[in-house]
Amino acid sequence: MNSKEIRIYNLSPDEFKESIRSVVKELMPQQKKNEEKLSTPDELLTVDETLKLLKCSKQALWNWRKKGILPAYRLGNRVYYKKSDIFNKLVKQV
Incomplete structure (x- = not known):
């Protein structure tokens, strides 16, 4: 995952929403991997x-x-x- 600095104090509401969307897009694959790890419930x-x-x-x-x-x-x-x-x-x- 690439690390980017986001400064939210100078963003318009639309820019802020787009920044949040990009963060969510980057985190979703990692979340899916974590869910797969937890898929062995009876271990x-x-x-x-x-x-x-x-x-x-x-x-x-x-x-x-x-x-x-x-x-x-x-x-x-x-x-x-x-x-x-x-x-x-x-x-x-x-």
């Missing part, structure tokens, strides 16, 4: 993979699980987190 992550993804401590992850902030799934003695749950929670936080 399960281990605790260690989740910790690396969220860059948080085990204690924080455990607290979020206990408070119901981030749902966890048990298979036998192991705990897993759905990648889609993590991304959905992150999107809601932003």
Whole structure:
């Protein structure tokens, strides 16, 4: 993506709209790529993979699980987190 500087304080309303349109045109392909990455909704992550993804401590992850902030799934003695749950929670936080 090419980087361009846009100065909006001297633009007319029509020029401003055109600038916004050009920014949206440039961002749409990147948005589609991001949506494709998130298209694996049922991918399960281990605790260690989740910790690396969220860059948080085990204690924080455990607290979020206990408070119901981030749902966890048990298979036998192991705990897993759905990648889609993590991304959905992150999107809601932003």
